[in-house]
Amino acid sequence: MGRPRSFDEGTAVEAATALFCERGYDGTGVDDLVRALGMHRGSLYQAFGSKRGLWLRALRAHVGGLAGPDDDLTLLLRAAVERAPTDVETAVLVSAGLARIRSTLPADDDLARVLGERLITRAAPRSTIEEDR
Amino acid sequence: MGRPRSFDEGTAVEAATALFCERGYDGTGVDDLVRALGMHRGSLYQAFGSKRGLWLRALRAHVGGLAGPDDDLTLLLRAAVERAPTDVETAVLVSAGLARIRSTLPADDDLARVLGERLITRAAPRSTIEEDR
């Protein structure tokens, strides 16, 4: 019973994921989330409890969807570097994500190489995939 | 001429480096820096221009001191993931740092593996080096 929700929770989590990928956890304000998700502050806090709650939801979904080394690893990288050292729950989810990717690789120690490659690509001054022109 | 500085710039940059390593860029407030550096806000801004100025100073020093794959890469990792995507100067310094490490490795593509290993270690739920007990 009660008033029905006017937003789709999955869609909201996806939008939050996109924002967190682009600006990181600390770089994303609740106002940004409110704007991007198209919901109001109160609704956001009622649905997800806190900014961190929404972050964990997004990360959990991201990790659960990981299928192989070619997936987008942006959120996992940000989580590992920015949040894992100070947020245990994030660290646990990151571990799970790493395990998922590792299990799809021929050799266990290929994981480090895959992660390193992604990191190097993302950190390039002009973070463009194409290299010509 | 003029009044002499009451702090050592190198020491201040080192203290800032430690803080940025521990809490990241966004996670470190100017108040934190002021406390850790033992100087006042005005002095900090006069000496380094801005929080970002101090960050770039610290990162530049860190990158310049990189000698091999066994060095502490925390600041470089944080810079690559947290700042490089949105801060061109940071991205350039990260590139320089990566190049320095790569040049000390037998094969070029070993760099990715080294970085990935560090990332995995740092992201572990209990970020401890020892594994027993």
Add this chain to the structure above:
DNA sequence: CACGTTCTTGAACGATCGGTCATGAATAGC
């Protein structure tokens, strides 16, 4: 000693931070 210069000191700024709360609207069961 007076002057120009550089650094110190700490109060103050507007902006933004994450989070809360009271009010009202929409639904289901009676």
Add this chain to the structure above:
DNA sequence: GCTATTCATGACCGATCGTTCAAGAACGTG
């Protein structure tokens, strides 16, 4: 139609953000 329950709405909170600024103290030079 009444009640209970859930969600929407947006104003509001204190805290913290990065930054600026006016005043004064410490130096070298004339």
